[in-house]
Amino acid sequence: MEKVLQLLQENARLSNEQIAVMLNRSTEEVAAAIDDYEKKGIICGYKPLINYEKAGIERASALIELRVTPRKDTGFDAIAEQIMSFEEVESLYLMSGSYDLAVTVNARTMQDIAVFVARRLAPIDGVLSTATHFILHRYKDASVSLQGEEIDEREEQV
Amino acid sequence: MIDYQSRMNREIQIIKPSAIRKFFDIASEMEDVISLSIGEPDFSTPWHIRQEGIRQLDKGRTHYSPNRGFSELRQELCRWFDRHYGVSYDPGTECLVTVGGSEAIDLCIRTLINPGDEVLIPEPSYVCYVPMTEMAEGVPVIMETKAKDHFRLTPEELLAHITPKTKLLILPYPNNPTGGVMRREHLEAIAKVVIDHDLLVLSDEIYGELTYGDAGHCSMVSIPGMRERTVVVNGFSKAFAMTGWRLGYAMGPKELIAAMTKLHQYVIMSAPTPSQYAAVEALRHGDGDIAYMREQYDMRRRLIVSELNRMGLTCFDPEGAFYVFPSIQKTGLSSDEFCEKLLYEEHVAVVPGTAFGACGEGFVRISYSYSIKHITEALRRIERFVKKYES
Numbered sequence: 003m004e005k006v007l008q009l010l011q012e013n014a015r016l017s018n019e020q021i022a023v024m025l026n027r028s029t030e031e032v033a034a035a036i037d038d039y040e041k042k043g044i045i046c047g048y049k050p051l052i053n054y055e056k057a058g059i060e061r062a063s064a065l066i067e068l069r070v071t072p073r074k075d076t077g078f079d080a081i082a083e084q085i086m087s088f089e090e091v092e093s094l095y096l097m098s099g100s101y102d103l104a105v106t107v108n109a110r111t112m113q114d115i116a117v118f119v120a121r122r123l124a125p126i127d128g129v130l131s132t133a134t135h136f137i138l139h140r141y142k143d144a145s146v147s148l149q150g151e152e153i154d155e156r157e158e159q160v
Numbered sequence: 161m162i163d164y165q166s167r168m169n170r171e172i173q174i175i176k177p178s179a180i181r182k183f184f185d186i187a188s189e190m191e192d193v194i195s196l197s198i199g200e201p202d203f204s205t206p207w208h209i210r211q212e213g214i215r216q217l218d219k220g221r222t223h224y225s226p227n228r229g230f231s232e233l234r235q236e237l238c239r240w241f242d243r244h245y246g247v248s249y250d251p252g253t254e255c256l257v258t259v260g261g262s263e264a265i266d267l268c269i270r271t272l273i274n275p276g277d278e279v280l281i282p283e284p285s286y287v288c289y290v291p292m293t294e295m296a297e298g299v300p301v302i303m304e305t306k307a308k309d310h311f312r313l314t315p316e317e318l319l320a321h322i323t324p325k326t327k328l329l330i331l332p333y334p335n336n337p338t339g340g341v342m343r344r345e346h347l348e349a350i351a352k353v354v355i356d357h358d359l360l361v362l363s364d365e366i367y368g369e370l371t372y373g374d375a376g377h378c379s380m381v382s383i384p385g386m387r388e389r390t391v392v393v394n395g396f397s398k399a400f401a402m403t404g405w406r407l408g409y410a411m412g413p414k415e416l417i418a419a420m421t422k423l424h425q426y427v428i429m430s431a432p433t434p435s436q437y438a439a440v441e442a443l444r445h446g447d448g449d450i451a452y453m454r455e456q457y458d459m460r461r462r463l464i465v466s467e468l469n470r471m472g473l474t475c476f477d478p479e480g481a482f483y484v485f486p487s488i489q490k491t492g493l494s495s496d497e498f499c500e501k502l503l504y505e506e507h508v509a510v511v512p513g514t515a516f517g518a519c520g521e522g523f524v525r526i527s528y529s530y531s532i533k534h535i536t537e538a539l540r541r542i543e544r545f546v547k548k549y550e551s
């Protein structure tokens with residue numbers, strides 16, 4: 003039933019009936035599979051993809067690179083948990099390469115983000131440095147183009 | 161003032177412009193139109209195939225190719241054909257690379273048909289067979305196929321139309337616009353009649369790779385006795401999403417391929433060179449792409465068939481191509497009225513069944529060569545429309 007995941011990944015609003023028809027399964031089977039995925043935490047949630055620029059809602063985002071000192075007992079985990087708990091944090095990844103943690107942060111304004119970094123992120127024990135990159139424009143998010151629908155350039159022939 | 165009309169060839173004056181375009185042209189002037197009318201893949205050509213085309217252009221491969229097509233391509237084609245359909249052809253003499261399946265169909269008809277020869281054409285079907293036959297001064301003889309037979313050609317219908325003048329049967333399966341396919345047993349029944357009456361066959365199998373279900377496409381030339389009396393036409397447009405590369409091919413008895421090549425040599429010279437190189441890549445490494453696209457089409461197909469049947473636009477389970485051909489009887493509208501009202505009232509474009517022959521009346525062609533999102537929105541609008549006209 004991995005196909006269920008693929009279909010939901012593309013469009014989480016497909017009904018169980020529609021998915022069942024497409025995969026030639028029963029609606030009950032699909033419902034059970036989705037239930038199972040949710041219970042096991044494989045499907046962790048469903049959200050709309052909002053184009054805030056279009057909605058006219060003021061919102062700033064930044065990608066912050068953190069270099070941190072891992073702790074002896076817990077490595078990066080304890081610091082990560084602390085950072086995760088901030089509601090401004092959209093995503094948090096442990097990275098290979100020249101820095102350790104990548105944090106994406108959303109807030110109303112750039113000023114708010116600046117304050118967040120200075121007051122909350124940077125002072126955390128073990129954080130060595132922060133590099134904040136503000137996002138200027140989103141072209142594509144979660145595999146979806148935010149540039150509007152692509153125009154279908156196909157021409158009827160005969 | 162020159163009266164151009166009267167100076168034109170008699171046949172070209174008879175040929176009607178295709179009716180598929182009619183609503184497309186209106187639709188392209190309208191806002192917020194959602195179309196399910198296009199007859200080509202929505203996928204772009206797979207990346208590695210495009211890349212190979214680009215690489216060859218970079219290398220300056222911009223010249224004519226041999227008339228028949230590059231030998232490397234013909235070899236790959238024959239290998240591919242054997243691997244997929246279990247019939248072997250000689251790349252040197254039995255294979256011709258053309259500008260789309262379209263050219264191969266034209267060459268075959270012109271090579272075989274004398275004025276007055278009858279050409280058997282099942283309808284509803286793709287729109288080029290009748291005008292091409294007319295240009296060759298052949299006589300198109302239409303055989304109606306029916307929804308109750310899943311739009312297959314039956315041996316009875318075929319028999320009923322054979323006369324001493326019959327020369328050629330055109331076999332367009334998997335079928336555009338109905339989605340009907342001929343499985344092995346259906347082809348065998350047709351083959352028996354064809355052999356008994358010593359006919360030739362032009363088998364347009366351009367949608368062969370888009371056959372759904374476990375059995376896969378069965379080529380007419382794999383039926384015993386048919387290889388020697390069939391020209392099979394196929395191409396890259398639908399299987400590999402390569403419509404714009406304009407590449408197809410014909411396989412057949414060497415005498416016929418030689419004659420077709422003669423014509424091809426004078427009217428076309430050779431098929432596009434970069435396309436031929438890209439096609440070699442497609443044949444060598446494209447099986448996975450075909451499987452992927454077929455799976456996507458298949459999911460859309462199930463969805464659209466189920467939804468149309470639910471809303472009372474009944475259709476059988478179409479097992480090939482990327483079209484469904486539902487009956488619109490329930491709305492009490494003619495095919496043309498249905499398409500026109502649907503376009504103006506709900507901004508959805510589909511093609512009237514009559515564009516594919518008079519017996520397409522009472523049906524429309526809906527293409528599912530579109531994203532699921534696009535299809536579901538169009539279906540929502542169609543359902544609202546059908547509710548309004550339900551009698």
Ligand SMILES: Cc1ncc(COP(=O)(O)O)c(C=O)c1O
Pocket residue numbers: 199259260261262263286332335336364366394395396397403406407408
């Ligand atoms: C049944 C059928 N045959 C042949 C063709 C011609 O395709 P091409 O010339 O692109 O190979 C088409 C195109 O729509 C078709 O539907």
